[in-house]
Amino acid sequence: MSAVVLASDIEVAQNIGFGIIATMMIVGALKVVTSKNVVHAALALVVVLAGAAAQYLLLAAEFVAITQVLVYVGAVMVLFLFGVMLTRAKLGVDTELNNKNYLLGVPVALLMLGVMVYVLLDGFGDTRLPADREPVPIWELSDSIFKPYLLPFWALSFVLLAAVIGAIVLARKD
Amino acid sequence: MLVVNFLLLGAVLFCIGIYGVIARRNAVMVLMSIELILNSVNLNLLAFSQLHSNVDGNTFALYIIAVAAAEVGVGLALVLLVYRNRKSISLDELSEMKG
Numbered sequence: 001m002s003a004v005v006l007a008s009d010i011e012v013a014q015n016i017g018f019g020i021i022a023t024m025m026i027v028g029a030l031k032v033v034t035s036k037n038v039v040h041a042a043l044a045l046v047v048v049l050a051g052a053a054a055q056y057l058l059l060a061a062e063f064v065a066i067t068q069v070l071v072y073v074g075a076v077m078v079l080f081l082f083g084v085m086l087t088r089a090k091l092g093v094d095t096e097l098n099n100k101n102y103l104l105g106v107p108v109a110l111l112m113l114g115v116m117v118y119v120l121l122d123g124f125g126d127t128r129l130p131a132d133r134e135p136v137p138i139w140e141l142s143d144s145i146f147k148p149y150l151l152p153f154w155a156l157s158f159v160l161l162a163a164v165i166g167a168i169v170l171a172r173k174d
Numbered sequence: 175m176l177v178v179n180f181l182l183l184g185a186v187l188f189c190i191g192i193y194g195v196i197a198r199r200n201a202v203m204v205l206m207s208i209e210l211i212l213n214s215v216n217l218n219l220l221a222f223s224q225l226h227s228n229v230d231g232n233t234f235a236l237y238i239i240a241v242a243a244a245e246v247g248v249g250l251a252l253v254l255l256v257y258r259n260r261k262s263i264s265l266d267e268l269s270e271m272k273g
Contacts, residue, residue: 011175018175022183029187029210033194038202045206048187052213056235059180059220064235068216071239076209076246083202083250087257097200099266105196109189116185124178129224136223136232144233156240163244170251 011131018058025051036093038084042077049073060133063141180221187214201253201263205246212242 028047035041049072056065145153187210194207216235223231257263 014175015179018179022179025183026186026190029190032206032210033190033197033203038200041203041206045209048210049213052217055180055183055217056220058175059224061220061223061232061235064216064220064232064239067236067239071243072209072213076243079246079250080202080206083205083253086254087202087263094200096264097203098197099199102197102199105193108196109193112192113185113189116188117182120178120181120185124176124181127177127225129175129177129221130227133224133227136229140229141232141236144229145236149230149233149237152237156237160240160244163248167247167251170248170255 014058018055021051021054021058025055036095036097038094038097039081042080042084045080046073046077049077059129060135062135063138177221177225180217184214184217184221187211187217199264199266201256201265202250204265205249205253208249209242209246212238 025048028044028051031044032041032048035044049068053065053068053073056062056068191207191210191214194210195204198204198207216238219231219235219238221231223229223235253263256268260267
């Protein structure tokens with residue numbers, strides 16, 4: 001590395017964008033796990049999932065970002081809101097959302113976070129992403145899905161089929 | 175851009191999701207926390223995919239999105255079934271299998 005730091009080396013715009021979106025995602029995620037209102041938690045989850053799609057764009061993974069918006073923000077969130085309504089969750093503040101000893105989760109999460117932060121900083125502390133990253137060409141992605149990973153793709157199709165049939169069988173009235 | 179930015183964001187989201195799975199009693203909220211965990215894993219996969227200029231990470235991320243969609247469908251069907259039988263989706267009341 002040269003002694004002079006060029007603006008193109010530290011990629012100011014990308015880093016500022018990353019910071020804003022990451023803060024939004026972390027605040028949203030904290031709201032998902034601490035909110036006392038089920039519907040508010042579901043709406044905070046939308047923020048996190050959309051922010052994740054934006055981060056995928058920063059990582060030059062266009063197709064995955066679009067899929068994330070279609071599948072998560074489009075379909076999964078609608079499913080969640082249906083789940084909230086069909087189980088007649090209390091609209092408004094609900095004090096019964098947490099376990100009795102929910103504070104036990106704090107040390108567990110902080111311990112895992114500490115270990116992971118230490119390991120990640122130790123292993124990848126100053127590794128840079130390639131500066132000339134290009135969006136992943138979709139033909140390359142489809143070649144990867146349909147050539148080396150064809151068998152998992154088939155397995156996944158059967159998983160989806162089984163999930164659809166299983167969900168219908170489980171949720172039927174009779 | 176440092177790759178560790180994305181990895182640390184993934185780690186933070188993962189730990190928040192773990193806290194949610196432990197702390198929440200409402201089954202729908204637990205499923206939401208699991209979504210957080212799956213998304214943090216996707217973030218890591220895409221970061222490493224970009225770091226090594228290898229498209230495999232993108233493929234795995236797509237597969238994880240598909241599996242997560244299937245998981246939510248079946249999970250919510252199970253929650254609805256539990257609700258219909260017990261009029262409650264509180265997870266700590268499901269203790270029939272405790273010896």
